[in-house]
Amino acid sequence: MTSYKEMSREELVKESESLKKAYDEYKALGLKLDMSRGKPSPEQLDLSMGMLDSLKSTDSMILENGMDARNYGQLEGIPEARRLFAELMGINEDEVFICGNSSLNMMYDTVARAMVFGFPGGEKPWGQQKKLKFLCPVPGYDRHFGICEVFGIQMINVPMNADGPDMTLVESWVNNDDTVKGIWCVPQYANPDGTTYSDEVVRRFAKLKPAAGDFRIFWDNAYCVHHLTDDHPHLLNLMDECKKEGSEDMVIMFCSTSKISFSGAGVAAIGCSKRNMDHLKAKVAMQTISFDKLNQLRHVRFFKNKAGIEAHMLKHRALLKPRFDAVEEAFHQGLDGTEVARWTEPKGGYFISVDVMDGCAARVVALCKEAGVTLTEAGSSFPYHKDPRDRNIRIAPSYPSIDDLKKAASVFTLCCKLAAAEKLLAE
Amino acid sequence: MTSYKEMSREELVKESESLKKAYDEYKALGLKLDMSRGKPSPEQLDLSMGMLDSLKSTDSMILENGMDARNYGQLEGIPEARRLFAELMGINEDEVFICGNSSLNMMYDTVARAMVFGFPGGEKPWGQQKKLKFLCPVPGYDRHFGICEVFGIQMINVPMNADGPDMTLVESWVNNDDTVKGIWCVPQYANPDGTTYSDEVVRRFAKLKPAAGDFRIFWDNAYCVHHLTDDHPHLLNLMDECKKEGSEDMVIMFCSTSKISFSGAGVAAIGCSKRNMDHLKAKVAMQTISFDKLNQLRHVRFFKNKAGIEAHMLKHRALLKPRFDAVEEAFHQGLDGTEVARWTEPKGGYFISVDVMDGCAARVVALCKEAGVTLTEAGSSFPYHKDPRDRNIRIAPSYPSIDDLKKAASVFTLCCKLAAAEKLLAE
Numbered sequence: 050m051t052s053y054k055e056m057s058r059e060e061l062v063k064e065s066e067s068l069k070k071a072y073d074e075y076k077a078l079g080l081k082l083d084m085s086r087g088k089p090s091p092e093q094l095d096l097s098m099g100m101l102d103s104l105k106s107t108d109s110m111i112l113e114n115g116m117d118a119r120n121y122g123q124l125e126g127i128p129e130a131r132r133l134f135a136e137l138m139g140i141n142e143d144e145v146f147i148c149g150n151s152s153l154n155m156m157y158d159t160v161a162r163a164m165v166f167g168f169p170g171g172e173k174p175w176g177q178q179k180k181l182k183f184l185c186p187v188p189g190y191d192r193h194f195g196i197c198e199v200f201g202i203q204m205i206n207v208p209m210n211a212d213g214p215d216m217t218l219v220e221s222w223v224n225n226d227d228t229v230k231g232i233w234c235v236p237q238y239a240n241p242d243g244t245t246y247s248d249e250v251v252r253r254f255a256k257l258k259p260a261a262g263d264f265r266i267f268w269d270n271a272y273c274v275h276h277l278t279d280d281h282p283h284l285l286n287l288m289d290e291c292k293k294e295g296s297e298d299m300v301i302m303f304c305s306t307s308k309i310s311f312s313g314a315g316v317a318a319i320g321c322s323k324r325n326m327d328h329l330k331a332k333v334a335m336q337t338i339s340f341d342k343l344n345q346l347r348h349v350r351f352f353k354n355k356a357g358i359e360a361h362m363l364k365h366r367a368l369l370k371p372r373f374d375a376v377e378e379a380f381h382q383g384l385d386g387t388e389v390a391r392w393t394e395p396k397g398g399y400f401i402s403v404d405v406m407d408g409c410a411a412r413v414v415a416l417c418k419e420a421g422v423t424l425t426e427a428g429s430s431f432p433y434h435k436d437p438r439d440r441n442i443r444i445a446p447s448y449p450s451i452d453d454l455k456k457a458a459s460v461f462t463l464c465c466k467l468a469a470a471e472k473l474l475a476e
Numbered sequence: 477m478t479s480y481k482e483m484s485r486e487e488l489v490k491e492s493e494s495l496k497k498a499y500d501e502y503k504a505l506g507l508k509l510d511m512s513r514g515k516p517s518p519e520q521l522d523l524s525m526g527m528l529d530s531l532k533s534t535d536s537m538i539l540e541n542g543m544d545a546r547n548y549g550q551l552e553g554i555p556e557a558r559r560l561f562a563e564l565m566g567i568n569e570d571e572v573f574i575c576g577n578s579s580l581n582m583m584y585d586t587v588a589r590a591m592v593f594g595f596p597g598g599e600k601p602w603g604q605q606k607k608l609k610f611l612c613p614v615p616g617y618d619r620h621f622g623i624c625e626v627f628g629i630q631m632i633n634v635p636m637n638a639d640g641p642d643m644t645l646v647e648s649w650v651n652n653d654d655t656v657k658g659i660w661c662v663p664q665y666a667n668p669d670g671t672t673y674s675d676e677v678v679r680r681f682a683k684l685k686p687a688a689g690d691f692r693i694f695w696d697n698a699y700c701v702h703h704l705t706d707d708h709p710h711l712l713n714l715m716d717e718c719k720k721e722g723s724e725d726m727v728i729m730f731c732s733t734s735k736i737s738f739s740g741a742g743v744a745a746i747g748c749s750k751r752n753m754d755h756l757k758a759k760v761a762m763q764t765i766s767f768d769k770l771n772q773l774r775h776v777r778f779f780k781n782k783a784g785i786e787a788h789m790l791k792h793r794a795l796l797k798p799r800f801d802a803v804e805e806a807f808h809q810g811l812d813g814t815e816v817a818r819w820t821e822p823k824g825g826y827f828i829s830v831d832v833m834d835g836c837a838a839r840v841v842a843l844c845k846e847a848g849v850t851l852t853e854a855g856s857s858f859p860y861h862k863d864p865r866d867r868n869i870r871i872a873p874s875y876p877s878i879d880d881l882k883k884a885a886s887v888f889t890l891c892c893k894l895a896a897a898e899k900l901l902a903e
Contacts, residue, residue: 086548094546098533101770106525119521119738121513149576154764161588165627176603192765199762200592311546314770335626337581338619341768343528343741 080421087399152305152317171263186214188430204432213250227260241443243395245282255290383462389469416464477813507848514826579732579744598690615857631859640677654687668870670822672709682717810889816896843891
């Protein structure tokens with residue numbers, strides 16, 4: 050296809066008319082498709098059904114340390130689960146704190162606790178400090194930004210490069226401004242652009258010399274085993290690198306099985322240094338008596354170890370990869386040569402990130418909605434929902450069937466072109 | 477036995493020597509007994525083992541509203557569980573919010589959210605107000621007080637009468653002081669003294685006219701179906717009474733199955749008015765995507781309805797009642813006539829509350845500890861761990877075997893007498 054930018058006005062008018070006709074035909078179909086959230090499909094959830102049988106009434110509920118998993122206690126999680134997550138996260142067992150079903154909740158709580166109690170190394174609780182800033186690699190995860198918004202933490206955009214956040218910018222903020230308290234990172238298969246941070250980027254993170262003693266890297270490794278290919282990128286372990294630098298108190302790692310077992314009923318974990326762990330345990334002890342240890346045990350009995358999880362993830366991949374392929378194929382078919390959009394072809398994770406023509410993202414989302422295709426709201430992947438170039442759209446291909454995805458992706462490409470033509474004609 | 481207060485010095489010395497001898501004999505046994513926490517016994521936990529089979533891999537995971545219980549969503553809980561808890565709590569389904577495994581965590585979160593966001597009716601978030609007070613009926617639950625301590629909320633003691641908190645005092649604080657933001661209540665089988673609030677007390681709660689628009693009654697109905705007798709007291713429904721007064725925004729109810737199903741893996745719920753519910757849902761939406769719906773479904777499939785829970789509680793009662801009886805019998809045997817201690821004989825709940833001789837509680841707990849019997853720390857049932865008369869001790873008879881309880885209770889009575897004799901001799 051021809052680049053829209055190179056079309057004459059006449060050609061554009063003609064193209065626009067033919068697009069509108071096709072668009073109206075789609076509208077007449079009364080589609081109801083949703084590519085908005087990173088939800089596993091029912092088939093993916095079926096993969097973990099065996100877990101429900103892995104803790105039966107006839108099974109022992111006694112943990113390896115002799116405790117009864119059904120009763121109160123073991124605030125930091127059962128030893129069996131700490132071991133499993135330690136292996137998964139590449140850290141020591143005593144650096145793992147097992148929580149409830151939601152790592153997002155743990156991130157929220159971590160910020161909330163910092164507001165009330167501060168972090169070791171800080172002079173006072175965040176809530177008692179005048180000004181608080183977080184660095185936000187963009188595009189990023191809307192719910193991370195939502196937490197900052199809730200607590201009135203000012204967010205600073207940091208552009209994502211092909212190998213991770215712009216580290217020169219990160220260093221200049223973190224090392225010089227003591228009101229910078231954190232940075233949100235999804236280091237592997239970043240939400241939404243699928244980037245895995247390079248070794249160089251991870252090492253530069255470990256070498257940060259924060260101006261604020263209570264600065265923390267929020268390392269949300271949500272997609273650590275969520276590969277879509279064999280030749281997947283390898284993420285350097287930040288905790289290892291930090292230990293070399295003596296900077297391990299700077300990292301709080303998050304991880305969960307929400308997209309490994311059940312999205313609503315998984316197990317989440319925090320990984321951190323001994324100093325942070327002691328602080329965490331003391332503070333969480335005021336908040337709850339213990340998290341759900343039966344669900345922890347259920348997970349351990351089902352997966353056994355990291356190899357068990359990796360084998361399980363191959364089954365997820367078999368369901369996910371064709372969905373990514375279907376979307377990417379439809380994008381190529383509908384958009385190649387038009388220069389109205391660029392998109393990622395990630396090697397893992399849950400999203401395809403699309404940059405449409407500048408100033409067109411909100412229009413594309415609105416057009417799709419009118420045609421029955423729900424997308425994540427434009428701007429969602431930026432702090433305050435403000436995409437400065439109004440161009441980024443996050444596509445979540447995991448949930449719909451392949452047939453539905455093909456339809457939805459076709460509608461999407463059509464809307465990208467329609468919005469672009471409208472814009473070029475209005476110029 | 478003779479009242480210690482009426483003994484001559486000579487008699488007391490003799491009594492004291494004989495007590496010390498008996499005490500040393502107990503010490504030599506090397507006991508290791510624990511009556512400190514309200515933990516269900518393994519036999520009680522066994523009662524709910526069938527629940528683990530109530531959600532198998534072959535069962536449907538589709539909720540009555542068509543949603544998949546395994547996936548994200550349904551923040552306020554599954555409709556089936558909201559109905560069950562509505563029946564249990566005596567409120568409407570849309571007044572129920574189902575949470576994770578811990579009602580304590582929900583109480584902590586409710587205070588934490590009030591600090592950050594405030595409550596409907598308040599002028600600003602609690603955290604931005606100069607002075608915050610909570611009324612604390614005493615003796616009470618240590619973990620309630622811990623939450624206030626964490627957030628720097630000043631605690632005011634309110635004495636518990638035979639029918640509930642001293643309401644004249646409560647009214648005078650709540651209706652006149654706009655820095656009073658809350659009161660902790662365990663209205664049925666109060667922790668630790670087993671009191672159930674009278675109809676009159678509940679009605680006076682409903683009729684409160686708080687000076688603060690963001691005042692809330694924290695109604696922790698932890699023992700709502702935890703009866704030990706047939707002729708159990710009936711608690712008037714506060715929400716009903718508040719609706720008559722138009723004061724339903726003043727109540728936040730809490731409830732959980734921690735002492736119905738599994739202490740570590742139950743389901744907790746919040747009950748509140750529509751206005752509070754809308755606020756709650758909007759704020760929790762920033763905190764998590766959803767709680768564990770599979771565990772909610774597991775509970776509903778196992779218990780079915782309130783009648784199912786009540787039938788289940790009779791089995792708990794059969795295990796708990798003999799334990800309470802054993803302790804009370806040992807208390808009678810060891811203490812009747814001595815006037816060194818008074819204790820409750822509750823009709824439900826998890827605790828026996830003992831008032832030993834003024835100034836002796838810490839000493840009794842220390843003596844017990846030395847003889848291998850762990851009790852809740854003296855002062856625990858008061859804000860700031862300060863029992864003004866140093867006399868209250870909370871006994872938790874649920875966990876140990878009856879034989880162990882008999883031994884532990886005997887040691888306890890001995891220590892009560894020993895501490896009293898020491899005190900009287902020192903006067």
